[in-house]
Amino acid sequence: MVQAIVREEQQTKQEMKVLQNQPRENVYETNNLNLWYGDKHALKDINLNIQENNVTAIIGPSGCGKSTYLKTLNRMVELVPSVRTTGEINYRQRNILDKGYSVEELRTKVGMVFQKPNPFPKSIYDNIAYGPRIHGIKNKKVLDQIVEQSLRGAAIWDEVKDRLHDNAYGLSGGQQQRICIARCLAIEPDVILMDEPTSALDPISTLKVEELVQELKENYSIIIVTHNMQQAARISDKTAFFLNGEVIEFDATDKIFSNPSDKRTEDYVSGRFG
Amino acid sequence: MVSQKREKSLDVQQMIADKKNKGLGRKAEKLVPTILFITAAVSVLTTIGIVFTLIFETIEFFRRVSFWEYITGTEWLPFAGEPSYGILPLVLGTLKVTGIAIVVAVPLGLAVAIYLSEFASDKVRRVIKPILEVLAGVPTIVYGFFALTFVTPMLQKIFPSLEIFNALSPGLIIGLMILPTIASLSEDALSSVPNAMREGALGLGSTKLEVALKIILPAALSGVLASVVLAMSRAIGETMIVSLAGGSTPLFNFDVTGSIQTMTAYIVQVSTGDAGYGTTIYYSIYAVGFTLFIFTLIMNLIASWISKRFREEY
Numbered sequence: 001m002v003q004a005i006v007r008e009e010q011q012t013k014q015e016m017k018v019l020q021n022q023p024r025e026n027v028y029e030t031n032n033l034n035l036w037y038g039d040k041h042a043l044k045d046i047n048l049n050i051q052e053n054n055v056t057a058i059i060g061p062s063g064c065g066k067s068t069y070l071k072t073l074n075r076m077v078e079l080v081p082s083v084r085t086t087g088e089i090n091y092r093q094r095n096i097l098d099k100g101y102s103v104e105e106l107r108t109k110v111g112m113v114f115q116k117p118n119p120f121p122k123s124i125y126d127n128i129a130y131g132p133r134i135h136g137i138k139n140k141k142v143l144d145q146i147v148e149q150s151l152r153g154a155a156i157w158d159e160v161k162d163r164l165h166d167n168a169y170g171l172s173g174g175q176q177q178r179i180c181i182a183r184c185l186a187i188e189p190d191v192i193l194m195d196e197p198t199s200a201l202d203p204i205s206t207l208k209v210e211e212l213v214q215e216l217k218e219n220y221s222i223i224i225v226t227h228n229m230q231q232a233a234r235i236s237d238k239t240a241f242f243l244n245g246e247v248i249e250f251d252a253t254d255k256i257f258s259n260p261s262d263k264r265t266e267d268y269v270s271g272r273f274g
Numbered sequence: 275m276v277s278q279k280r281e282k283s284l285d286v287q288q289m290i291a292d293k294k295n296k297g298l299g300r301k302a303e304k305l306v307p308t309i310l311f312i313t314a315a316v317s318v319l320t321t322i323g324i325v326f327t328l329i330f331e332t333i334e335f336f337r338r339v340s341f342w343e344y345i346t347g348t349e350w351l352p353f354a355g356e357p358s359y360g361i362l363p364l365v366l367g368t369l370k371v372t373g374i375a376i377v378v379a380v381p382l383g384l385a386v387a388i389y390l391s392e393f394a395s396d397k398v399r400r401v402i403k404p405i406l407e408v409l410a411g412v413p414t415i416v417y418g419f420f421a422l423t424f425v426t427p428m429l430q431k432i433f434p435s436l437e438i439f440n441a442l443s444p445g446l447i448i449g450l451m452i453l454p455t456i457a458s459l460s461e462d463a464l465s466s467v468p469n470a471m472r473e474g475a476l477g478l479g480s481t482k483l484e485v486a487l488k489i490i491l492p493a494a495l496s497g498v499l500a501s502v503v504l505a506m507s508r509a510i511g512e513t514m515i516v517s518l519a520g521g522s523t524p525l526f527n528f529d530v531t532g533s534i535q536t537m538t539a540y541i542v543q544v545s546t547g548d549a550g551y552g553t554t555i556y557y558s559i560y561a562v563g564f565t566l567f568i569f570t571l572i573m574n575l576i577a578s579w580i581s582k583r584f585r586e587e588y
Contacts (some may be wrong), residue, residue, distance in 0.1 A: 054489070074477065076473065076476065076477065079472075079473070079476075081395075102479055104479045104480070106479075107476065107477055107478065107479040108478070108479035111477065111478065112473075112476065112477035114470065114473060114477075116470060118468075118470035118471060118473065118474040119474075120471060120474065120475070120493070121471075121491055121492075121493045122492070130475070130478065130488070130489075131479070132481070134478070134480050134484050134488065135479065180474070183474075183478070184477075184478070187478060187479070198381040
């Protein structure tokens with residue numbers, strides 16, 4: 001509820017800025033980020049500012065560090081035992097790499113959708129209600145409302161409204177992925193990180209998720225890692241091209257795909273490698 | 275071209291054909307399944323044999339003692355001048371010990387399993403798991419005299435009214451004995467829940483404990499419950515510990531501080547005593563053994579029902 005109020009305030013600010021033609025605020029400011037897996041230098045001097053209420057795509061060949069970077073934004077990367085970082089990532093002006101920054105707090109603000117749909121082995125309802133419940137929302141009526149609102153938000157309400165208490169694993173892959181998006185929306189995060197969310201889906205489901213991303217950017221800042229360059233071109237406002245752990249180019253998506261400044265970007269987006 | 279090449283190189287196809295027709299290869303191919311079938315049949319036949327022996331001797335017992343008296347009687351006095359064969363005191367003795375064991379083993383075993391699967395580092399896990407398995411490998415006779423000569427005296431300092439033979443001490447020790455079963459099997463069930471579940475839950479801002487209790491444990495419930503039921507059937511069938519530390523007084527009450535007798539301990543008492551072949555007492559151990567068999571059979575059925583009923587798809 002508090003988050004909803006904060007969100008409303010942010011939205012009003014946002015509207016005012018649009019009216020006054022001010023630049024959007026940055027949700028993330030990454031300064032000189034380096035990351036190692038053991039001895040492997042996976043991210044090298046990353047400097048990247050990500051604006052709110054935008055879709056930011058991260059593209060690049062396999063092993064270029066794009067997923068690693070995404071997972072650093074909600075510190076999911078720390079699940080790998082031997083990981084080490086230097087530099088800073090400021091999320092809304094606070095450095096999330098500070099030891100004092102609570103990961104639970106960060107991940108409550110920054111939701112994540114994974115490559116393979118990973119609903120919990122519970123009912124559809126319980127999947128969506130899980131997030132609000134662990135954050136202390138127990139009231140049945142409120143939960144009902146959140147579940148409906150989130151499923152509508154993820155454009156899957158009509159498909160599942162009659163079987164909310166069935167196991168989520170009875171759904172198709174594409175539906176499961178939208179359940180995972182709804183699960184993420186249920187705690188009304190500020191940012192949604194998406195790690196190749198359509199790579200395990202068929203073309204029609206992919207289209208649905210892409211349309212959804214377009215709708216969601218009204219209210220959320222979305223950062224999406226994708227292997228699919230057409231997808232990045234279709235849905236994103238800005239695109240970052242990663243190669244060998246470095247950011248080669250970061251610019252408006254139109255520019256990246258029509259008139260890139262760097263030769264390597266041009267080679268990649270025109271399909272010459274990767 | 276092709277024929278030229280063939281002449282130059284080794285004729286591998288020909289070598290394979292030669293090898294196949296010679297040697298044991300072909301015969302073994304036919305013989306081995308037969309041998310394996312016989313091996314499997316031996317274990318099945320043994321089981322059938324045991325069950326039939328139990329059934330025949332039990333029928334003989336019920337020719338002498340009424341079935342109704344047996345299952346409802348509250349006095350088990352086979353050695354009295356006027357013997358009475360009511361199984362309930364023995365069943366109650368077994369249930370008391372099993373109950374105490376489960377109360378000890380389930381919370382501790384689950385705690386160990388959750389710790390090992392969700393919190394412990396690889397290093398810690400590599401040290402603790404083998405130690406747990408050692409605990410499972412201790413001979414039960416050792417547990418038995420440990421209960422009698424160490425645990426009971428200790429407990430007597432806390433509860434002075436505790437008798438030398440009682441249900442509490444062997445119950446606690448059986449709990450300790452079945453703890454590794456619960457911990458190890460539950461740990462397997464918990465750690466086979468895919469990591470994607472953990473990531474999904476952590477990504478929503480859950481703490482590790484919330485992930486363990488609200489996502490991983492429910493997802494692994496079938497394996498966890500099956501481990502508990504399996505441990506229970508081991509507790510029910512446990513013999514040495516209760517024979518040594520439980521006593522041999524079958525009483526129909528709910529007191530855990532006094533001497534008891536379990537079904538297994540009664541069988542030991544008669545088998546090692548001098549009851550003659552063909553006496554009612556002799557047949558009674560088959561009836562008790564059959565009862566015990568029914569109990570563990572029910573436990574196994576429950577276990578397999580649970581693992582089907584609560585199987586989580588992921």
